[in-house]
Amino acid sequence: EATLPTVVKGAFYHAGQVCVSLQNLYVHETLYETVVKQLAEACEKLVTGDPRDEKTDVGPLINPKEIDRIHEWVEEAIEQGAHLVVGGKPLKNNCYAPTILKDVSPSMKVVRCEVFGPILTILPYSDLNKVIEEISAIAPDVIMFSTVTATGDFEWAVDIAHRLKQKKPSLLTVFGSTHPTLFPEETMSNPAVDIACRGEGELSMLELCN
Secondary structure, eight states, X not given: OTTHHHHHHHHHGGGGOSTTOOOEEEEETTTHHHHHHHHHHHHHTOOBSOTTSTTOSBOOOSSXXXXXXXXXXXXXXXXXXXEEEEOOSEETTTEEOOEXXXXXXXXXXXXXXXXXXXXXXXXXESOHHHHHHHHHHSOTTSOOOEEEEEOSOHHHXXXXXXXXXXXXXXXXXXXXXXXXXXXXXXXXXXXXXXXXXXXXXXXXXXXXXX
């Protein structure tokens, strides 16, 4: 639950027009429906509109063509079996409603291609090994910029990072913890982890830069 605000920001910051924007979220099946519901509720509270307005959470897309492309991808995913949880429609002033899709598959464009828009897909998992294989197999010819493991279990996170690195050496792996005591100093020197940060705000940025 403590991770949800970070997930929302990661997915919808700058309307998803960030190369490391969160696009595919894997959630254990025991938590899946709960997380989908909580994220939907958070998503519906986001204010979309003029980025010059301090109340705005999600601004416009760069041009109308991107609105058309994103909407086409969302509709295509729904036709292929995905379920629209929230959003899924163009708005005025070149904006697109923050969108969450569930029951997606790796073959869908919204999963295997970079959306570069306010779209979040949520996928359930039961076997972590299958998730790693699935991530590694998604569009081998497409560059995947980063993966993030949000956990308080250091050894578990590093193990995931190491296995992903073996599958995709160019993949940026990040271990994030919002609790300072759960961040061993040796993380920074671990070859499987490219970036590690703890806490929030200035401390995290200083650690990242140093």
